Amino acid sequence: MHYALTGAGKRVRPVLTLAVAELFGVRSEPVLDLACAVEMVHACSLVLDDLPAMDDAALRRGRPTVHRAFGESVALLAALGLLNRAYALVAEAAHRLSLRRYTAEDVVHHLAAAIGSDGLIGGQALDLLARPEEMDLDVLEYIHSHKTGALFMAAGELGAMAADARRRDLEVIARYAKNLGLAFQIADDLLDVLGTPEVTGKDTGKDESKVTFVRLLGVPGAQALAGELLGFAVDSLAPLGRKADPLRELAMFVQHRSR
Amino acid sequence: MHYALTGAGKRVRPVLTLAVAELFGVRSEPVLDLACAVEMVHACSLVLDDLPAMDDAALRRGRPTVHRAFGESVALLAALGLLNRAYALVAEAAHRLSLRRYTAEDVVHHLAAAIGSDGLIGGQALDLLARPEEMDLDVLEYIHSHKTGALFMAAGELGAMAADARRRDLEVIARYAKNLGLAFQIADDLLDVLGTPEVTGKDTGKDESKVTFVRLLGVPGAQALAGELLGFAVDSLAPLGRKADPLRELAMFVQHRSR
Numbered sequence: 001m002h003y004a005l006t007g008a009g010k011r012v013r014p015v016l017t018l019a020v021a022e023l024f025g026v027r028s029e030p031v032l033d034l035a036c037a038v039e040m041v042h043a044c045s046l047v048l049d050d051l052p053a054m055d056d057a058a059l060r061r062g063r064p065t066v067h068r069a070f071g072e073s074v075a076l077l078a079a080l081g082l083l084n085r086a087y088a089l090v091a092e093a094a095h096r097l098s099l100r101r102y103t104a105e106d107v108v109h110h111l112a113a114a115i116g117s118d119g120l121i122g123g124q125a126l127d128l129l130a131r132p133e134e135m136d137l138d139v140l141e142y143i144h145s146h147k148t149g150a151l152f153m154a155a156g157e158l159g160a161m162a163a164d165a166r167r168r169d170l171e172v173i174a175r176y177a178k179n180l181g182l183a184f185q186i187a188d189d190l191l192d193v194l195g196t197p198e199v200t201g202k203d204t205g206k207d208e209s210k211v212t213f214v215r216l217l218g219v220p221g222a223q224a225l226a227g228e229l230l231g232f233a234v235d236s237l238a239p240l241g242r243k244a245d246p247l248r249e250l251a252m253f254v255q256h257r258s259r
Numbered sequence: 260m261h262y263a264l265t266g267a268g269k270r271v272r273p274v275l276t277l278a279v280a281e282l283f284g285v286r287s288e289p290v291l292d293l294a295c296a297v298e299m300v301h302a303c304s305l306v307l308d309d310l311p312a313m314d315d316a317a318l319r320r321g322r323p324t325v326h327r328a329f330g331e332s333v334a335l336l337a338a339l340g341l342l343n344r345a346y347a348l349v350a351e352a353a354h355r356l357s358l359r360r361y362t363a364e365d366v367v368h369h370l371a372a373a374i375g376s377d378g379l380i381g382g383q384a385l386d387l388l389a390r391p392e393e394m395d396l397d398v399l400e401y402i403h404s405h406k407t408g409a410l411f412m413a414a415g416e417l418g419a420m421a422a423d424a425r426r427r428d429l430e431v432i433a434r435y436a437k438n439l440g441l442a443f444q445i446a447d448d449l450l451d452v453l454g455t456p457e458v459t460g461k462d463t464g465k466d467e468s469k470v471t472f473v474r475l476l477g478v479p480g481a482q483a484l485a486g487e488l489l490g491f492a493v494d495s496l497a498p499l500g501r502k503a504d505p506l507r508e509l510a511m512f513v514q515h516r517s518r
Contacts, residue, residue: 001376048339053331072312073387076335080307081380083339087346088371095364104363105354112347117260121340128332 001078001085003069004043007061012184012250013155014039019246020159020173030093031162034107037086037093038155041111044082045120045151047075054128087111093162102161110161114154123147135211144185144213145178152181172239179233180251186213186226187257193219230255260337260344262328263302266320271443271509272414273298278505279418279432289352290421293366296345296352297414300370303341304379304410306334313387346370352421361420369420373413382406394470403444403472404437411440431498438492439510445472445485446516452478489514 014035021031050057050065051072057065067075090111094104113119123146130139156177160170189212213222230251237244273294280290309316309324310331316324326334349370353363372378382405389398415436419429448471472481489510496503 048335051335053335074384076307076310076312077380077384080342081376083342084371084374084380088368091350091364091367095362103354105350108350109347112343115343116347117340121336121343125333125336
């Protein structure tokens with residue numbers, strides 16, 4: 001669990017949780033716990049994605065994947081343990097925050113929705129089961145708005161809820177985060193083509209025939225789509241004014257990454 | 260997820276949750292949800308246990324295991340989905356119950372403790388990593404009081420918390436359930452020896468050399484230990500008087516099963 005969590009990742013999701021809570025004026029230990037829980041869920045999904053039954057990847061974040069380092073059965077237990085610990089942390093953090101607008105159940109519910117069969121798991125299932133010839137832009141967007149977008153959305157929402165943000169502000173953050181997440185995934189596809197394992201710290205796994213945004217749209221098309229999504233993300237922040245500037249910078253970071 | 264949940268299991272864990280809540284006077288939909296969540300966690304653990312990297316089992320509850328029926332990657336996602344849904348259900352149920360003595364966080368915490376590295380996952384990890392020559396009765400008891408006992412304990416505790424039982428009654432139930440769980444596991448080992456796949460609905464997997472209670476103690480020794488644990492379980496119910504009779508009957512069911 002520790003190895004899976006402490007690779008040289010970018011921590012974009014927990015940074016998003018922290019940045020959102022802070023723009024609404026809250027910076028505290030329970031918020032940090034929520035951010036860690038989000039990263040644990042992400043780490044869990046990476047451990048599973050890398051398994052032989054999935055992408056069969058040897059490298060992740062510049063190191064052997066968890067199952068290559070510790071064996072498959074330990075990797076499975078570590079993934080399960082990470083998800084489990086994430087929920088314990090979220091429930092505890094929500095309790096300690098004792099919010100006015102949101103119950104602990106609201107917080108857990110938003111995380112569970114992001115992970116479940118209408119979120120990360122659903123996206124991953126379709127990714128595994130869809131035949132390459134069925135993969136058009138709509139299907140690919142569905143897959144990645146669930147595989148990646150949903151957890152980005154929850155990362156933002158948890159930050160907003162931790163700060164007792166108003167419901168309408170929560171929706172603003174959700175819209176921003178979902179578009180940011182999808183753009184981030186496209187940037188990832190671009191890096192798989194334009195980067196090298198030395199830079200990205202991962203290999204592409206066994207599935208060379210995987211359908212990606214770059215494959216469907218070409219490099220310039222994928223860059224344009226990422227730019228468009230980041231535009232949507234930033235536009236949706238307008239109601240929050242200048243205090244949302246850190247989120248605009250985060251979008252710039254993803255944009256920069258996509259080039 | 261549905262296939263994994265709807266095999267011909269005995270539902271001992273959710274029955275325990277329901278029976279405990281009912282003996283404290285509560286029978287309601289949120290309690291049923293808690294019971295279902297416990298069974299989901301159990302189903303999740305079975306799906307993972309059966310995988311090629313674990314026990315590599317072909318049969319479970321009289322049908323092909325989930326990965327044999329749907330492939331390994333779908334089995335992984337289903338297991339993750341079951342655990343995730345369990346937490347969503349537990350948080351929602353705890354919220355709806357709005358208890359006096361326990362917070363939603365207490366309820367989630369008890370479940371997470373049962374599953375985590377000091378519970379089911381810890382027991383399973385030691386089971387995988389311990390060398391056969393290290394396996395004495397203490398190690399085996401540690402493994403199974405965590406692999407099986409911990410979730411039995413949580414099943415009972417969730418039922419007690421759902422009924423707003425006093426802390427001291429919660430402890431009574433925890434002691435009962437933990438011993439019941441360990442006895443249940445020994446009964447399982449006995450059935451693996453005395454039963455046939457037609458009766459038990461499962462095969463023993465690839466690991467014929469697996470150290471079990473029966474292997475360490477022989478059939479009569481294992482039966483005696485199960486009987487002793489069930490005695491502890493039933494004795495611990497004394498403070499609850501006659502209203503705990505359904506739990507005594509559940510112990511009888513496990514005892515009967517062990518013969």
